Amino acid sequence: MRENILNKSAEMFLRLGFKSVTMDDLAAEMGISKKTIYQHYKNKTELVEASVFHVFDSVCGQINTVCDPEISPIRELYQIKRVVREYFGDEESMAYNQLKKFYPNLFEQLMKKKYQVFVESVSDNLRRGITMGLFREDIDIFFTSRMYFSGMSSIKDSDMFPPVEHSVPTLTALFLEYHLRAIVTERGLEELNQFINEEKITQ
Known part of the structure; x- marks a missing residue:
């Protein structure tokens, strides 16, 4: 679940903006409760940080392939x-x-x-x-x-x-x-x- 939350949040942050996306938006998009998200990430700032470096590592990985x-x-x-x-x-x-x-x-x-x-x-x-x-x-x-x-x-x-x-x-x-x-x-x-x-x- 933690990885699913990370992948979906990264996608939404890039598409809609870091400021615009709320934890409620993410929970609704995934069909889960906010409580479930908070079990893995204590607040939005922590999730944003995890998402940012997840995207960075993903892009670096793809670049390495070429x-x-x-x-x-x-x-x-x-x-x-x-x-x-x-x-x-x-x-x-x-x-x-x-x-x-x-x-x-x-x-x-x-x-x-x-x-x-x-x-x-x-x-x-x-x-x-x-x-x-x-x-x-x-x-x-x-x-x-x-x-x-x-x-x-x-x-x-x-x-x-x-x-x-x-x-x-x-x-x-x-x-x-x-x-x-x-x-x-x-x-x-x-x-x-x-x-x-x-x-x-x-x-």
Whole structure:
């Protein structure tokens, strides 16, 4: 039951918002009593925290399935983008901003954990790209990995990037291209243009 509550709450929080969903809503959706939920989670804050890190671990797990040291690091970044898009759809921005506003301490914990995983992953991606001749040898991995993390985090900020202008998936595609164009070699640029054309066809 605890796992069922966690899965359903995570789905509802992402779809409807952390603030909007009440324990009554969750109980009604699952056809159980609030008492049953409280037997596993003492309050909503504890459930939100569990849901947030459950989603984080789930996304990391799915990303790991598409990461392969043998494939092009450019292809890898596009595959990661697709995984995140399929998991969140257009709801990631709302979840990000509500978590930041209503659960700031939890938001900070999540960002620290995300930072550690993200920077390590991107740094590895950059090293492989340099080795394969797709990324320039003179790029600063420390700087570039952190700039990429900062940019990908910023595009979810609805104050900085209002949803009426661009959706998060669109901003993600634009920033990924922006990031790669700054670091690719001529050979890498040929591969990047191929992926950009593929994206246009599938849209």
